[in-house]
Amino acid sequence: xxxxxxxxxxxxxxxxxxxxxxxxxxxxxxxxxxxxxxxxxxxxxxxxxxxxxxxxxxxxxxxxxxxxxxxxxxxxxxxxxxxxxxxxxxxxxxxxxxxxxxxxxxxxxxxxxxxxxxxxxx
Amino acid sequence: xxxxxxxxxxxxxxxxxxxxxxxxxxxxxxxxxxxxxxxxxxxxxxxxxxxxxxxxxxxxxxxxxxxxxxxxxxxxxxxxxxxxxxxxxxxxxxxxxxxxxxxxxxxxxxxx
Numbered sequence: 001x002x003x004x005x006x007x008x009x010x011x012x013x014x015x016x017x018x019x020x021x022x023x024x025x026x027x028x029x030x031x032x033x034x035x036x037x038x039x040x041x042x043x044x045x046x047x048x049x050x051x052x053x054x055x056x057x058x059x060x061x062x063x064x065x066x067x068x069x070x071x072x073x074x075x076x077x078x079x080x081x082x083x084x085x086x087x088x089x090x091x092x093x094x095x096x097x098x099x100x101x102x103x104x105x106x107x108x109x110x111x112x113x114x115x116x117x118x119x120x121x122x
Numbered sequence: 123x124x125x126x127x128x129x130x131x132x133x134x135x136x137x138x139x140x141x142x143x144x145x146x147x148x149x150x151x152x153x154x155x156x157x158x159x160x161x162x163x164x165x166x167x168x169x170x171x172x173x174x175x176x177x178x179x180x181x182x183x184x185x186x187x188x189x190x191x192x193x194x195x196x197x198x199x200x201x202x203x204x205x206x207x208x209x210x211x212x213x214x215x216x217x218x219x220x221x222x223x224x225x226x227x228x229x230x231x232x233x234x
Contacts, residue, residue, distance in 0.1 A: 044215065044226060044228050044229045045172065045215055047223055047226065050222070050224070059222040061223050095171050095172075097171075100177065106160065106220065106224070107219050108162035108174060108177040109162070109174060109217075110183065114170075
């Protein structure tokens, strides 16, 4: 079955960088768009970024554009989120999620990891 | 950006009764070429990631009990939970995937 396991979260100082990873298994990774979604403590869900299966297309939420970079290594079945210039509002649980549709990266999300917590604090 | 507005923020329903969650999008998420609504519903229990319940506004994901149903089209959608069970206590989110940025509603907390 599909498994997504995030790693890389932790406490980071404002203005610093952090790299999250998501190891995927149980499906043909390169066929599907992948997404990062975050959830601040006690708050709702916020979509962060997506990357197409062929890595050619990337989209970002305005709140992270220019600071975060999504990437993937299809040979390693791994999704990444490089987070630069973080600030307090980036504090959240970060989930990686698999798009349901092979034919489009505009997609509902049918599998989610357990999340990794990022805390931005001095 | 398409803004998704859910109502109510929370509701309390007796066991065995019906819960109805509403979701309104700021523009239509109905794609004219395939007549599909790009709208999904998720369930999130405390300490867990979200779980896909409904896609294309009304299609149940595999394994989701048939007491969950989705309806609506265009800009107005509903999630209905019939015969509410204790395990249905959760926060429910709608999400549009018509275009980017993908956007979620603010969530509706369903309690007993």
